[in-house]
Amino acid sequence: MTDPTYLNNQFLIAMPMLADPNFFQTVTYISEHNASGALGLVINRPLSLTLGQLLDHLQITTDQSELAALPIYHGGPVQPEQGFVLHSPVGHWEATLRITDHLGITTSRDILHAVAHGKGPQQLLVTLGYAGWGPGQLERELAENTWLSSPADPTILFHTRSDRRWLAAAALLGIDLNLLSADAGHA
Template sequence: MHGTDLTDQFLIAMPALSDPNFAQAVAYVAQHNAEGAFGIVINRPADVTLEEILAQMDLRAATPEIGAQPVYSGGPVDTERGFVLHAPLGDWEATLPVSDDIGVTTSRDILEAMAKGEGPEESLLALGYAGWDAGQLEQELGQNTWLSVPASREVLFRTPAEQRWQAAATTLGVDLTLLSKDAGHA
């Protein structure tokens, strides 16, 4: 397990994971290195829309469809801060490239563009993120808390939020509904 880079992978919460922040969560790992890991939960719509976030920034959505986009609860850390997962990478002020075509941007310019309908081809806005200290994620994987699978744009951007947990696991051929909540007692 050591030395495995989980950047650009989905972490799928195993059924036994009962932490309310992560039960049935799918987190997209945007960065994983010796210092730890940073990810965004992609299947937890928050009770807020893009229009409400834009309004807080004195911006207006060009169309009702733009404003109605859901905002996700990206994790328990820094929940006031917005993170835009998007493809393609584009040219924004503050982007962490995750793969050749997916990035995480935290600068205002991407939201200004999204408000006008000129943002990235595909995007997901989350408030907050999930963080793991050095070695913590590896330890949790060793305890079968998470299942890791290569990320797919299909699940990330095009699958309805309530289907992402199962859809991500299906890419490995795993049916999570058949797994017991009691680890090791299937």
């Protein structure tokens, strides 16, 4: 038996037939995937909440109007009250999962204080909640053709409009999801 292929630093792209409302037409950034399961952040589901509103709620003041206008994303159905900051560069924060030499996910407030004062990472995406899979669950879903996977692209993460990320992530693989039927079957 060969070792499983893990999808760290990959996009998980929902196939058109995936009807689960949590993941319909989503792109999930997989930050951690191993024998214990997987963790990812949905990167194309903006909430009706901005970073400025979140900072106000946390009683953190900012005069960074461009940053304050950034959308907060629904990162997934697990722990929707927990904030996650996907960012580049990685930097040195109290609670950071280093994914690559350039990307990290931080859950501590210190990064939000730095961002509010113009001293945070140059690129960031903030989510509430995350997507999680138990041992073997993601592998089964991949075998059932529920998802496509591709290497993550920072341009899509940080510079592509959220409503274009699903199609853009699939385009990395040369696939136009508009041409796939939601009624696809298995041969």
